[in-house]
Amino acid sequence: MNSPQDAVAWARRLRMRHLESFLVLIEAGTLTLAADRLHMTQSAVSHWLSEMEDLVGTRLVLRGKQVRLTPAGEAVRKLALRVLGEVSRTNDELASIERGEVSRLHIGSVTAGIAHLLPQAILAFQQVETNVAFQVSEGVFNTLLSRLEERDFDLIVGSIDARAYGPTLEHEVLFEDDIALVVGPAHPLADAAQIGWTDLYAYPWAMPPRDTLMRVRLENTLLERGGAGIVPVLETGSVMVLESVLHASNYIGVCSGAMARHLVDRDLVRRLPLTDVGSFGPVGVVWRRGGGDETLLKFIETLRREAKKMAPAAQA
Structure with a gap:
């Protein structure tokens, strides 16, 4: 042998x-x-x-x-992708060290599911670890996961699915999120205290892209609520695009519950009072098995603490 x-x-x-x-x-x-x-x-x-x-x-x-x-x-x-990705990451770290930065974390972010969790965690972490720099790149989970395995990222934060259970990966669920329906502040339904599903079907819809888990779950809910024939006039995974369109139209928008709370807190949208829209699924963190250095593990602990602070709002 x-x-x-x-x-x-x-x-x-x-x-x-x-x-x-x-x-x-x-x-x-x-x-x-x-x-x-x-x-x-x-x-x-x-x-x-x-x-x-x-x-x-x-x-x-x-x-x-x-x-x-x-x-x-x-x-x-x-x-080749793994090796060259690791070399590129090391080169970035060496440049950071030369600038006086001891460490750098590159995060892949599924923004639709995390709202202010990641920004708050970064700010809280840097109050203690002042010599750590962050780079954040957004995308859909499938694309981010490939780049994590190729060592472009140190970890992924956001909505996760069964692919996070891969044999080369570690993951942790931080909280469970739901799906929210939102409208702009001037929408006819913006201040409604009580509405039914049929009240929504006369308006145009802005939905997540077809290849997302949120879209699949939304369409299942619509099927059960008599809205199977709805065709969105806009499909987007961009929170900025969604918020801007809702502000200037009478569209019905769809996003995660965490993102809806984030936008409502800033008076950018109104969340419609429907409690049976459906589950968005788990929001968590994914990293490579055996790839958790001290800085990364400390940041994951910060994510845990910030997620616990969100728990009362997430359950509301």
């Missing part, structure tokens, strides 16, 4: 240029385009690819008009 050292001998022979060039080839799609981007001849690119396949010990791409990854090639592509 091969020793562990023998099993990864091929990886020790790989260089950064192999991984960088491999990703360029995949993105380019052809040896000709890859050669142009790498400032090499096509024969030199072909020779380099053969060299890399010899190092790995198996074919990585199927050559043709368009190169296609083999299963082994896909595995090496993921390796």
